[in-house]
Amino acid sequence: MTNAPSNTRVRRSEPETNEQETESEQEDLVCPECAGNLVVDDEHGETVCEDCGLVVEEDSVDRGPEWRAFDAAEKNEKSRVGAPTTNTMHDKGLSTNIDWRNKDAYGNSLGSRQREKMQRLRKWNERFRTRDSKERNLKQALGEIDRMASALGLPTNVRETASVIYRRALDEDLLPGRSIEGVST
Numbered sequence: 001m002t003n004a005p006s007n008t009r010v011r012r013s014e015p016e017t018n019e020q021e022t023e024s025e026q027e028d029l030v031c032p033e034c035a036g037n038l039v040v041d042d043e044h045g046e047t048v049c050e051d052c053g054l055v056v057e058e059d060s061v062d063r064g065p066e067w068r069a070f071d072a073a074e075k076n077e078k079s080r081v082g083a084p085t086t087n088t089m090h091d092k093g094l095s096t097n098i099d100w101r102n103k104d105a106y107g108n109s110l111g112s113r114q115r116e117k118m119q120r121l122r123k124w125n126e127r128f129r130t131r132d133s134k135e136r137n138l139k140q141a142l143g144e145i146d147r148m149a150s151a152l153g154l155p156t157n158v159r160e161t162a163s164v165i166y167r168r169a170l171d172e173d174l175l176p177g178r179s180i181e182g183v184s185t
Contacts, residue, residue, distance in 0.1 A: 031056065087163040088146060088156075090139040095129050098122045134170065137180060141166050144184040 031038060036051030047057035069075035085092040098121055102110045110118060130136045142163055149159045166184060169175055175183055 086160065087167065088142055088159050090135055090142055091129055096125065098125050137175070138167070138170060141170075141180045141184040144181055148185050 029038060030036065031049035031052060031054055033054050034049060034052045036049045038047050038056060039050045040047050045059055046055050048055050069077075083093055085094060098118065100122070102115045102118060104110060104114075130139050145162050145166065146159060149162065162184075169183065
């Protein structure tokens with residue numbers, strides 16, 4: 001492997017001692033033309049035979065971070081953006097929230113036409129977020145769970161667990177005929 005660049009990995013064709021490895025997995029490790037070792041070139045996104053040069057796989061997806069870090073401190077500073085998902089919100093916190101205040105990004109008040117436009121956007125955004133009765137039910141119930149947990153001073157993990165339990169009950173159709181407030185409290 002002296003000719004391989006530093007950003008490559010070698011897949012060896014020797015069988016491993018793991019008995020659960022299937023034949024298809026073993027076939028993936030050898031070249032289909034010459035039964036040689038395969039080399040994965042991460043920089044070019046290719047899997048190439050070390051012996052005959054056959055490109056076995058190309059355009060592989062790099063699932064690693066899109067940034068480079070040269071030491072531990074720099075690695076800790078860089079991260080993906082966005083809030084984590086949460087079960088305490090009916091949409092798991094993934095949808096867009098339009099602020100209720102009539103201000104722009106700089107804190108300036110909006111004009112009358114802009115206020116009307118924002119009000120329409122808020123209304124349609126809310127309609128889109130809660131499209132069917134199950135989502136409206138879930139939104140109301142999770143709000144009730146959050147209200148009760150806040151009044152009792154319960155930690156976030158208890159709110160998450162209660163939300164997961166309510167979601168399961170809703171998915172298994174255990175809630176028809178029962179009040180949302182009664183089940184969520």
